[in-house]
Amino acid sequence: MLAVQYGMGHHSLALRIGQDPIVARELLKAHRETFPVFWDWSDRVFNHACLEGSLQTRFNWHVHVDENTRSRSLLNFPMQGNGAEMLRLACCFAIKDGVEICAPVHDAVLICAPVQELEAAVAKTKAAMGRASRLILDGFELRVGETLVRWADRYMDERGAETWARIMGLLDEIDAAEMGVAAE
Numbered sequence: 001m002l003a004v005q006y007g008m009g010h011h012s013l014a015l016r017i018g019q020d021p022i023v024a025r026e027l028l029k030a031h032r033e034t035f036p037v038f039w040d041w042s043d044r045v046f047n048h049a050c051l052e053g054s055l056q057t058r059f060n061w062h063v064h065v066d067e068n069t070r071s072r073s074l075l076n077f078p079m080q081g082n083g084a085e086m087l088r089l090a091c092c093f094a095i096k097d098g099v100e101i102c103a104p105v106h107d108a109v110l111i112c113a114p115v116q117e118l119e120a121a122v123a124k125t126k127a128a129m130g131r132a133s134r135l136i137l138d139g140f141e142l143r144v145g146e147t148l149v150r151w152a153d154r155y156m157d158e159r160g161a162e163t164w165a166r167i168m169g170l171l172d173e174i175d176a177a178e179m180g181v182a183a184e
Contacts (some may be wrong), residue, residue, distance in 0.1 A: 004031055005038065006079075007072040042075060049074045057081040058136045083107060086132045086142075093128035115150060122146050 004013065013024035032039045038083050045093040049055045055077050056065045061084070063069075063077050094109065095101055099121050100108040109129075113121035126144045133142040156164055 004028065005042070005075070007075040045072065045078055046074055047078075055081075057085050060084050061085065082136050086129070086136045089132035090125070090129040090137060093131055094125045097124045097128060098126050099128070117151070118148065122148065 003016070003111065008016075010021050010024040010028055013027065014021040017024065017027075035113045048169065049063075049065050054062050055074060057078075061081055063073070064083070065074065066078065087107065087109070091101050091104055091109060096110070100112045102112050104110075109125060111121055111125055129144045130141045147155060154164070
């Protein structure tokens with residue numbers, strides 16, 4: 001769905017879903033018919049970028065259009081740019097409210113708090129994210145989820161399991177090699 005909204009064409013969609021291009025073309029047509037308000041907005045954003053030579057976020061972060069600018073970048077910019085604005089504001093609000101932000105992570109924040117204060121810190125962070133979304137999105141508040149990870153556990157989704165296992169294996173090899181060198 002996101003790739004379609006960011007301008008994925010029927011050939012790429014066909015490859016992604018393992019169908020003929022004609023099926024993908026019909027799916028894209030159905031998407032435009034199902035979500036006409038989105039597509040009207042998206043077309044206006046793209047046309048504005050082409051005519052005016054730039055797009056900007058709510059707080060004036062610009063992307064300039066030139067002959068090398070990809071159409072997908074223009075279609076992606078309002079979501080990614082304003083998402084970055086929201087995350088920056090959310091971090092500022094949370095820090096001001098006493099939350100220790102370790103790092104922003106794409107569309108989330110990693111916070112640190114003593115175990116007995118963790119739930120309160122999460123609530124403050126979620127409130128900061130809600131406030132930021134209301135400012136960027138003219139009063140609309142995005143839903144905010146949470147994943148709590150307590151020491152000595154590690155956060156890992158399915159995409160990171162293989163990478164984590166590989167890194168840990170490499171570290172084990174380094175440790176073994178260093179022990180072998182030290183034993184000689």
